[in-house]
Amino acid sequence: MSPEERAKKIKVLVFDVDGVLTDGKIWLFPAPAGAELKTQQQAQPKADAGGYAIVSERMMESKGFHAHDGVGMSLARLGGLKLGVITKRISEAVALRARDLKLDHVYQGQNNKIEALQKIVAAEGVKEENVAYVGDDIVDFTVMRRCGLAIAVPNSRAEVLREAHFITEHPGGEGAARDAVEYILKAQGSWDDVLRKYVAGKLEPNW
Numbered sequence: 001m002s003p004e005e006r007a008k009k010i011k012v013l014v015f016d017v018d019g020v021l022t023d024g025k026i027w028l029f030p031a032p033a034g035a036e037l038k039t040q041q042q043a044q045p046k047a048d049a050g051g052y053a054i055v056s057e058r059m060m061e062s063k064g065f066h067a068h069d070g071v072g073m074s075l076a077r078l079g080g081l082k083l084g085v086i087t088k089r090i091s092e093a094v095a096l097r098a099r100d101l102k103l104d105h106v107y108q109g110q111n112n113k114i115e116a117l118q119k120i121v122a123a124e125g126v127k128e129e130n131v132a133y134v135g136d137d138i139v140d141f142t143v144m145r146r147c148g149l150a151i152a153v154p155n156s157r158a159e160v161l162r163e164a165h166f167i168t169e170h171p172g173g174e175g176a177a178r179d180a181v182e183y184i185l186k187a188q189g190s191w192d193d194v195l196r197k198y199v200a201g202k203l204e205p206n207w
Helices: 001-006 040-046 066-080 092-101 113-124 138-146 156-161 178-188 191-199
Strands: 010-014 027-028 059-062 081-088 104-107 131-135 149-152
Touching: 001 149, 001 178, 010 113, 010 178, 027 149, 059 092, 059 131, 066 081, 066 092, 066 178, 066 191, 081 092, 081 113, 092 104, 104 113, 113 131, 113 138, 131 138, 131 178, 138 156, 149 156, 178 191
Parallel strands: 010 081, 010 131, 081 104, 131 149
Antiparallel strands: 027 059
């Protein structure tokens, strides 16, 4: 089956975060006095596991997100797609960005991403072939191999690039998510209509 045929079946689009919605860099900053870090409770059990989260009352993790991807999420919703993220790391930055973009499914702290995928599939009443996943590293292998459309960003590890049905033009954190949205909507024949609705102000834009 061609990538375009796979894209036509997609109803849910799910992203990894680090290296996909961001460029992969993780910034650590002193937390402002009195800051409420809501994800710390979720991160605490993973404190000694390594690679999951910064567990600290004095430091916080920050990430950079691209405005083009934010607009892409709005376009995706106009096209009828449900959206989500599955990421191993736990951070307040992801929780805030997910709320900002009104994502339907947010799973942080997921080393076994298949469990999160199964929850999304069950919640949406779809099949795995109706889900597209965008990844960049080997932790994404399991989901990419189960989904109907496996998408990689060009900054992915070589093994991930070989797994992909489609590779975005832009790197992670620089509009890759927008590329994935446009590819699916164009394959489904809804891109022109979505663009007209967006320009006409049918949906409040995200940035």
